[in-house]
Amino acid sequence: MTTLRGQWQFDEPLSRHTSWRVGGPARRLYRPADADDLVEFMRGLDPDEPLLWLGLGSNLLVDDAGFPGTVILTQGTLDILERRGNDRVYAEVGVASAKLARFAARHDLTGIEFLAGIPGTLGGALAMNAGAWGGETWSFVRRVWTLDRQGQVHERDAAEYEPAYREVRGPTGEWFLAAELELTPGDGAASLARIRELLDQRAATQPVGQPSCGSVFRNPPGDHAARLIDSLGLKGLRIGGAEVSSIHANFIINRGGATATDIARLIEQIQQTVERHTGIRLMPEVRRIAGEQA
Template identity: 35%
Template sequence: MTLAATILPSVRGSLKADAPLAPLVWFKAGGVAQWLFEPKDADDLSDFLGDLDPAIPVMALGLGSNLIVRDGGVPGVVVRLGKPFAKVEQLDATSLRCGGGASGILVSSTARDAGIAGLEFLRSIPGTVGGFVRMNGGAYGRETCDILVECEVVLRSGERVTLPLDALGYTYRHSKLPEGAVVVSAVFRGIPGESTAIQAEMDRIAAAREESQPLRSKTGGSTFKNPAGHKAWALVDEAGCRGLQLGGAQVSEKHTNFLLNLGDATSADIEALGEEVRRRVKAKSGVELEWEIQRVGSFADAAQNLVGVKK
């Protein structure tokens, strides 16, 4: 699925054709990126997108924790922000500027050291700042919209713009960030706090995750959004899906809103299992679960079916 190299702009970072994405995502499954671009800095990204044929799709990739990459791969350019975008700096007594590639652990730890409270929940989200901003990432009663001041974005056109909180149109696990836009940094604001108390809250959150979630498995995090008035995991459990298996994919026994790659699952296995869970939940409770995990790319085989579902 390689494009002719001559049609792509030159870069100062890394640009690879037919790059495997499975090693870069938590499920450890899926196809290749037609092109994988790791820019050297924001100018490199801006220049590249500005010169890139507008018809070529662009997708940003963070830690790959909330993502199914389909087995047929991802057409166009996948942008992955590396170390140059993983820096966090303190702006004032309660604010941090965080690179789009910075992890939730780095942001919350930097906030703790600076005596900034209110960002502890980021410790529990396995992703990067760019993903938090795009998906309004949240946990333990807090969301990105509660702490975001503004973000700097490179649009698909290559233009660099700064967007304030109210321009993102946040709702539950969703923003109105334009398609193909890449978040290169964000300013988060908390409140004054004591480092020891902040660490204690981070420890509490980490312990709660360890107890309730299959953290050491090949998974994609929370699979479905919580419907209004319901918990997704409870609906999945009530529909009899705990431990449900399709091929190499399984609904977690520990937390039923997590899907697992038991070792050799294809992305088709994982996605088809999720669709079967949605079907069973709808039949049992009448509630239609919405995917929280993003599903991107092309199917290797368009004829998807649910043959082989077992428990």
């Protein structure tokens, strides 16, 4: 029997762990001390316990009722980050995407500048195939290490996964522990300048200072959700504390005191209005949490 070294919290409000600042309590939240500790934790976990892996919570709509199970928090832990060889970076999933982008640039490795403005962890970026400005996370992944519910670690080749727009299909019942990325050796100063440029571009077009989950809807083929929502005059539409951003129409911001229900109702209202006027059913990009996630 091994003693766990991580930290427990009980009835922890998930509004403290999501960028929308909404979401009810998790029955239990566990922040592992490191990857070995997390392996031990999974080995001892009740097979029926609902489980949610959480990074920064920047793409999650957690219900007001909370999560009736265990949340594993990787942000602020699982933070090993190192260069390997000429063109590789190894990172555990708790590393912030922004930190990974700057680390690569400082080591004269280029290609992932786009990750600098995407809030969240590498784990969330892998699960969502996070992308911006033409770049996508999985274009750079060569290997991943995953963990299953029995506490078994698997080393997997990127070829075992099928990345698509804001999603990736692969072996089920496993979560990401770490990844190895292949980057292009180049000019680190130019890479840092590109990061600054992309952050400026983002600040000019997105409400980065206000609580949100980024784009609420996926872009439909050949169009942009934001353009459709904007063209119907929905900017500023508000339910409770949730409001369609007047800066970017595909962002819903928490104006203070929003509930998950406010946000969910606003999402539905936008979907219905857009569908009625254009025939296009917008599909959410954000993930709604009400039960077990795998």
